[in-house]
Amino acid sequence: MPKGNSSKLCAKDFGENFVWGVATAAHQIEGAYDKHNKGKSIWDAFSLKKGNIYQNQNGNISCDFYHRYKEDILLMKSMGIQNFRFSISWTRILPNGVGKINEKGIQFYNDVINFCLKCDITPWVTLYHWDLPQVLEEQGGWVNRKILEWFKEYVTVCATSFGDRVKNWMVLNEPMVFTGAGYFLGVHAPGKKGLKQFLPAVHHAVLCQAIGGRVLRSLVNNANIGTTFSCSQITPYSTKKKDIVAAKKADAILNRLFIEPSLGMGYPLEDVPVLKRILKFLEPEDKENSVFNFDFIGVQNYTREVVKHSFLVPYLRAKIIKASKRNVKKTLMDWEVYPPSLYNMIVHFNSYPNVKKVIITENGAAFTDAVIDNKIKDEDRKAYLEDCVKEVKRARGKGFKVDGYFVWTFTDNFEWAEGYYPRFGLVHVDFKTQKRRIKDSGFWYSRLITST
Ligand code: GAL
Secondary structure (H helix, E strand, C coil), X not given: CCCCCCCCCCHHHHCCCCEEEEECCHHHHCCCCCHHHCCCEHHHHHHHCCCCCHHHCCCCCCCCHHHHHHHHHHHHHHCCCCEEXXXXXXXXXXXXXXXXXXXXXXXXXXXXXHXXXXXXXXXXXXXXXXXXXXXXXXXXXXXXXXXXXXXXXXHHHHHHHHCCCCCEEEEECCHHHHHHHHHCECCCCCCCECHHHHHHHHHHHXXXXXXXXXXXXXXXCCCEEEEEEECCEXXXXXXXXXXXXXXXXXXXXXXXXXHHHHCCCCCCCCCCHHHHHHHHHCCCCHHHHCCCCCCEEEEECCCEEEEEECCCCCCCCEEECCHHHCCCCECCCCCECCCHHHHHHHHHHHCCCCCCCEEEEECCCCCCCEEECCEEECHHHHHHHHHHHHHHHHHHHCCCCCCEEEEECCECCCCHHHCCCCCCCCEEEECCCCEEEEEHHHHHHHHHHHCC
16 A cells, blocks of 8 residues: 555554445445346436436446446455445345345345455445345335334345345445435335325334344344434524524434434424324334344434424424535535534433443545546645544544444545435546546545555
8 A cells, every 4th residue: 555644643543443445325336237147226226317317327337336346345455444334235136125026136145245355355235225125115015014024024035135144234325314314205106205104114214123132133143233324413593592592403303313212212203293293103013123232323414404493394493504604614414524523413312221332334425536647646635634533533532332434435436316416435436448546535534544
């Protein structure tokens, strides 16, 4: 690896057992969307509709990880990365969502897992990173309570196929985002809108979170089982009472809605009265069945949100004021650059007595990369990541639990509705040639995690 000025941060300050890694997701990297009998996911379907994705792009090829996984895992190894978080595409192994198993799909993940292990890279597998089988969506998807059975079957196949070698599991990726953006706002797949879709989707995701945990616990020996949550520090726009109330509601929705039922605390109904409508979807024993004793909680943070009262926003009466309206430093996603948010979220999840362990399973930033003399200059990303790792160190220094950090993401990839425009990678991808080049931030991360 090229040498350079290493930052003052040093991996050994985080202890020997601290987990350093990179995170990805199947639909964002694999491509090969219809190869070897893979079924269609809601993202394949959503991307077909004009106007849903930036420049009508799609994940059909993406960074072609399906064919290039060896090259990418070897690159990881050359950078000293020892932990690789990726997700399984449900329709690659169960093309119809349930029923017949696609052996070629199982083979692909076996190959990836085995190659990781050969390279001394530990696989961290997410079961569900948003790519629901389209055939199940046609029966209502997350809104249909039958998802409980569908999901149980899918997790059982994953646990029995890979559980002998994969020990680190995450059940869901950011349920708030896939239910909120996919079933309330309609800006992510499957593009559904409104409270009538959102509330049952939330409740079923909460139950599946626990079901997935129980299936893994019963089928995988020595499993380390987690699930992941998106979260952001919430700051009221002003000291006016109305803004403070609005911020509290946003906090309940964005930071508490999924973790609290899993801890046996139920939904945060007191702070968001409209949520009481979710109760009509509860069946006897659902409250107990929502609970699972996770080994770790995956915290995923990118920014903070500033929240203001707004009479025009139905149900919540609260709205997020985007970074561009506040004249603050921002990323290409229009997210404020605000590393202390990560510290505050570590503190937040530590405040629940039953949370045993916290791992940062995603953190990163999209900026424009400058290509100069074949080098990828991404000072802004490097600075952001460095500041965030310092926040993790600060939290550990104050005695808060936080035992791992995964950068989002390894290579540039398909950023959902934003297509290929925002690049988050430590490694630059030329999507025309599929050429990979380590960015300056990638060299920095490599030096950090291999520093002694
Ligand atoms: C997360 C998501 C990732 C990635 C990242 C950057 O919400 O889990 O898939 O897209 O945001 O936007």
